[in-house]
Amino acid sequence: MFGNQRSQPHEKATNESQSNNQNRVARVVSTDMLSRNISIILENLLKRYEQSQLPTHGQGIPTVVQTNILIRSMGPVSELDMEYSMDCYFRQYWRDRRLSFKGPIKSLSLSIKMLDKIWRPDTYFYNGKHSHIHTITVPNKLLRLDQDGGILYSMRLTIKATCPMELKNFPMDRQSCPLIIGSYGYTNQQLVYEWKNQDDAVSFVPGMTLNQFDLIGMMHRNFTSTRREGDFSVLHVAFNLKRHTGYFLIQVYVPCILIVVLSWVSFWIHREATSDRVGLCVTAVLTLSTISLDSRTDLPKVKYATALDWFLLMSFLYCIATLLEFAGVHYFTKLGSGEIPRLEEHLENIRKNNMPPAHVIEANEEISDDDLEDGDSDDVSEQMNSENDICICSEHDNIRFESAESLPIALDDTDFRKRNDLTCPIFNHPTYIFPKTSSRATTMERTTQTEPPVASRMRQIWLCLKSDQKFRKQRERDAAAEKTEQGRNVSYVNSVSLIDRIARIAFPMSFALFNLLYWLAYGMYKKEFSWSTIKT
Incomplete structure (x- = not known):
């Protein structure tokens, strides 16, 4: 009796093991049959398949290719080369009824080797430069086939494209960088591109940022481009960017303002200190030259002046005007060195005369x-x-x-x-x-x-300019x-010149007014983007 009770659990375990083995064998057989079925399906599909012909060949209608883009990262944006780059998933959908099939399988994930055996659109980027597909650790491509012949072709790309820029407002500028997608050889009578899901045709991963710009908007459309070979269907997306000005404020604007203000210290230095005042102004000019050269290293050699160029130019003019102001003080009002001559020299001059x-x-x-x-x-x-x-x-x-x-x-x-x-x-x-x-x-x-009367000031200036010695001795x-x-x-x-006293007020007030007008003109300007204003 006890022996029968011990044998029952052992029999149950044996039965369960046999059942699991049978299920495993069934799954293996099913998988083998499925693999054979897939292989058979693909072989049957490709028997009479002509790779060079479009899916709608002979039907009188163009093949429609739907596209969407998921952008993982964007940048850098280069003003020098006028280009930008981005890392994205580029997806294309089209239907090829020659590849439709029947069976329990709703979709097939195919090897990328199948791409060499089926038709695919000859998509390229009109404004692309040095774009490439990621191949680490394997080529980053996906090919999926549905029962009704729908094909999904996805790949991960790094796209480097041209971005025509208008830099007149640099660095308070806004740029629109386009990406233009189309067929290389098929006209719009043969192949038409469309955005898939218009509201979500171009999307970004959450938290994506650019180091130098803010992405303030994005526009997309599809239109027809006319070339010598005919009309071509084209997809167009524009990324609207606003530049960060913080870097330029810290590295250029604030140093320039401080250098200009520093050059005004010479207005409080007595005119006898010629070397001190000239040295201060020349040092300010040389420092501004260094900042100007450094700020233009990353900019193209455009034919117009940017907003930054105008600011640097005005800073130059203020420093040079400070130097010229002292030249006027030195020439028109300085009558001696300010030093006390030695007694022996006086007595020698007395004896000589x-x-x-x-x-x-x-x-x-x-x-x-x-x-x-x-x-x-x-x-x-x-x-x-x-x-x-x-x-x-x-x-x-x-x-x-x-x-x-x-x-x-x-x-x-x-x-x-x-x-x-x-x-x-x-x-x-x-x-x-x-x-x-x-x-x-x-x-x-x-x-x-003592300043001369107002009525005779012009005559006084003329006599100074012509170096009239009699007038100078009288002065x-x-x-x-x-x-x-x-x-x-x-x-x-x-000691202190009246010109210096006027300059102490005139220079700061005029420079403050210039800064006010400058930041109102450039800082408050907002460029509105439209398809008519976007360069391609």
Whole structure:
């Protein structure tokens, strides 16, 4: 009794094993039969198949090829070569009733070797460049055949196509890059292309981005292209792109603005510092040249100026205008170097010109205010303040001297190079003091010289341009600007020019206005895309 109970589980296991083996054998037999059936089906289909003829040959209607594209990635977009690339799945559907079959199998996945035995459309990209099929690890192709003769032919492609660009608004530009698909040899009487599922004919994988552009839209259509051989059916898709400007703001615009602003520092440097001001402006120009050359390395040599070119050009003009402004200050208003000559050189000049020793005034000599006001332009009236070591000269002294060598004023050699030591104004010493009776107005900062009346400014400019020496010497005599210091009128030569003071305001305001107009003109411009405006 117990022996029978033990044998029952063993018999059940044996029966299950036999059943599984039978099922496995049945599946193998079924698979073998299916494989034989497929082979038989394909052999029968290809027996009388003519590969060179279109599926609708002799029917009087064109073969219709439906197409759709799934884009995996896009870029880079090259302005230099005016091209773009993308990685996509390119799918084509057509019906060839010569390949229809009957049986339990609804569709067959065929080997790509079958492509050499059946007809397929001679599709190519009109504006394609260096496109290729992926072959790693095997050729990335798919061929599927339905019972009714429908064929799906899919492949993974990297397409590099031309993209005609209009760069007048670069880098605030918008571009439309086309992809044109058609038959190489069949006219629209033989082969017609259509988009499959118009709403989803061209799609993108989720999360696809471009590093330099934003994809703001996409348009597609099918139309007829006329060539010398006839009319051809064509598919056209346009990718509308908007360029990112962040890179150019950081690398070009902001540095250019800062360089232009830096060049304005020269307006606050006194005109005696010729090398400092010239060096600053020249350095700014050279730096802008480097930025300009670097910014155009990735751009084609187009015949028109881009928005970036206009900005760089205006930056150049502002830096050069700063340099020319100092040239004007130097030529029209600078009357000396601003340095104090050595005492030995003065005495040597006095001896060479046979100047009488009476022109050297002792520090304790006193002259009354009446003598300063007597109006005699031939008398040189000077007074030394022994406590402050200051030389006081009459305003009439400026017209007394014919040249720099004729100035006789000198101080004690030990005190001559002190800052509070003074010579008369022809040597441009910064602490020349007018008497209290001077009628000149005072200012609160160092200035250049008394400006001529408005009515005679043009004549003054003309005399400067023709290098009239008589006029220039007269300007040297009259050059003085005032400052109130300890109750006395103090005059300086070669300090701050009125031109510089005007430039401090004019240059920043005009540059700010230029930037405002520039960004309004280019930044707010939005290009609208239509088929009539897209280049192919």
